[in-house]
Amino acid sequence: MPAKKAEALVPKAAKTPVFKPVTVLRKFMRRNGCFRLPNQDRLAEGHRKYKKGYEARLVANSKTELVLMRKFLKQLKVKPGTSYQKTVARQKSPRYVLPIYGKDVVLQFAALVKVQL
Numbered sequence: 001m002p003a004k005k006a007e008a009l010v011p012k013a014a015k016t017p018v019f020k021p022v023t024v025l026r027k028f029m030r031r032n033g034c035f036r037l038p039n040q041d042r043l044a045e046g047h048r049k050y051k052k053g054y055e056a057r058l059v060a061n062s063k064t065e066l067v068l069m070r071k072f073l074k075q076l077k078v079k080p081g082t083s084y085q086k087t088v089a090r091q092k093s094p095r096y097v098l099p100i101y102g103k104d105v106v107l108q109f110a111a112l113v114k115v116q117l
Contacts, residue, residue: 021072025058026113028069032059035110035117054106059086060096069098078109 036055043050058080060066066083073080081099088095100109110117 021075022112025069025072025076028058028060028065029056029113029115033057035106035115037117053101054103056100056106056109058098058100060098061093063096066096066098073098073100076112078105078112 034057036052036057038052038054039050042052058069060069060083070080070083078100081101083096083098086095086097100106107117
């Protein structure tokens with residue numbers, strides 16, 4: 001009988017939400033992410049003068065979000081760059097930017113989060 005009482009205290013199905021990585025990353029991207037694409041007209045200047053490439057930026061409001069973004073990108077086999085902290089004078093807490101570099105990787109990520117470039 002004691003085992004049955006213990007089982008009664010444990011809920012049948014723990015209601016922990018399960019999130020799909022693509023859905024969460026799409027929400028982060030729509031919230032305050034951005035894409036940067038090179039200017040095709042300026043590419044003719046050469047790689048020494050015009051050094052802009054393909055980049056996607058995800059912005060996290062906390063370190064917890066940053067860890068979550070890295071985890072989900074790893075699950076989707078997208079390699080992010082090194083994150084950095086961004087502080088704006090009016091904000092109380094810093095934000096963390098997680099860049100994704102490279103033409104192939106950025107286009108793959110854009111397709112995953114369903115953004116047309």
